[in-house]
Amino acid sequence: MQSNRRILLADVAARAGVSMMTVSRVLNNRPGVSADTRERVLQAAHAAGYVPHVPARGLASGRTGMLGVVLANLLDTYYSEILQGAVMEAEAQGSRLILHLTGTSDAREIAQVATLLGGSVDGLLLVLPRAADHYIATIAQKRFPCVLVDHRMLDTPLPAVRSANRAGGAVATQYLLGLGHRCIGFITGDMGYGCSAERLEGYRAALLEAGLAPDARYVQYGDWTQESGRQAAEALLRLDPRPTAIFASNDLEALGVYEAARATGLHVPGQLSVMGFDDRLEARQAYPRMTTVRQPLAAMGGRAVQMVLALVSGQPLPEPVVELPTELVVRASTSSPAAARTTPSP
Amino acid sequence: MQSNRRILLADVAARAGVSMMTVSRVLNNRPGVSADTRERVLQAAHAAGYVPHVPARGLASGRTGMLGVVLANLLDTYYSEILQGAVMEAEAQGSRLILHLTGTSDAREIAQVATLLGGSVDGLLLVLPRAADHYIATIAQKRFPCVLVDHRMLDTPLPAVRSANRAGGAVATQYLLGLGHRCIGFITGDMGYGCSAERLEGYRAALLEAGLAPDARYVQYGDWTQESGRQAAEALLRLDPRPTAIFASNDLEALGVYEAARATGLHVPGQLSVMGFDDRLEARQAYPRMTTVRQPLAAMGGRAVQMVLALVSGQPLPEPVVELPTELVVRASTSSPAAARTTPSP
DNA sequence: CGCTACACTGTTAGCGCTAACATCCGATTG
């Protein structure tokens, strides 16, 4: 049946009484077509119900209009918020995102990146890449458009988007100090990530600045999980003097601190102030609503897409590494220490 | 530079001393190639570092190896869990997923579906489609491979994956009855969704079966959000007699019930049992850990991918509508009404 | 009035791969 055939560019051209090339120019918003021809073509295309054939366009032009995104999983809201921002921006720019999950396997990540470089995609977003060392050099050398989001290591030959971890760590600590806390526990993230060190650094710097000597016993090592947060918090709560506030390196760990506090019978924030990092969904849903340091995750995803798209179209990036600001979000899990074991300040 | 040129099928063919067609057959796992030629080709391809060019393959074969997924957003863990399952299955089958978000706009959904039908994609997954009526007929008539996940309406001309909402509603209610509750409040989801009606139906049926007359005052109408759950719960808690248990149509609403209970000074589960539906991330993280009805979201996504892929390869589906079982997950937000003040276990 | 200049439109030649058919050759058969 003729009526069920795919509508081609040639059909539109015939209807509009012009050549295929003119139609192509119109549909790709290229110059060199008079206003009324353009109008006529658009109407013909619409009337015919024309939809461009993406693979053909990709083959002919070398551009697929697709970007690859590689991330670990979607069950962690950290990733899904970044992805949400990336997709919204991509759609706004007329691109699509192809999703790749690595789970916990470096090998899968490497294989996927290799495949993506094979022309299915114009550019690449690597969110917190794991096995990055294995291919980043290759990508950089091939000049393949690629942007890292919140990469693990702090220096990289590729453009990247990150957030102000050190400043966030410092601001949060200063806020707790300002409330009157003098004994503040800290739970790190997985120390294999550069951002963990940065947040810790911010915490230490703020203490020093306030004239307090950081005490290594009050720093416990977590791995980003709620369970690790609970265990670290339990350790912290056994110390003497007991911290009046605990600052965890992400919201999940802070949720673990909530658990430890409940188990110990401590009221949050009355007897223990708790502070998270990220401002994920969980921080807003938790009880008590969590005071935390907001990372603009969606914005980071969106920004990364903008950067890749710029690279794809050959524009140079004004700054290769973009750092987005973090922001203190005060909710209900922090207050000034109740039974204040405050030392009179100078 | 010769060395930086893209490696083509022709290069592999030359290296292996065979024709391009033979290479193509080998790389696509097609029959008609002798074992040692196959081996030689594979080695040549590997040695050359060949990666197939996806758009070219798509243009020539009419198959892109990509599936489109349309869903509302990723900030709702309901969607991200489904998507996670879908991506894992797609990757296992050698396909990729292209992501499309509709936000809250029907118009965007329609536009995206139209584009996807334009050859960029072999098949389509519509997760809880909104504006479905506008194009489902078209899709069905074009016989374009498409599967609905948890569609709104209960009947559809397209294949679909859903879960046992009615049974879930009944089982949960029976469980509460079994604990000794006789006055059980219910909060619906958005009644524009078929599953809302089904869950309510299950609740009613279980009450009737137990010889209790459903009382309309104990059914409040929510819209899936935490806030609507809170408001509905407040209304329920003002009733006389006050319900000793509240069953919400999703976990978010149940989180809202937690809030209302706290505001009213009621202990969960000591003075009020709370039950959710979905078993999302939030149910596991909440305090107290939430008793809920588990929908196998990831499995639903995975199953839908299998179905689309079957359709793509021309196989008929054994059953057009697949219903996956729901499952009662007992945690710490429910107890018998008599129990004064139980301490939460695991 | 011939010639350039420019804006618009058309023509040609692929992009890299695979479907469909053609060919080859050794093995099987009566």
Add this chain to the structure above:
DNA sequence: CAATCGGATGTTAGCGCTAACAGTGTAGCG
């Protein structure tokens, strides 16, 4: 031993679109 067969391989012809170049007409200029 010719006729036949079927597995392995090669050849041809696009898939639907766009880059690059080639025209065409009209306005502007000396």
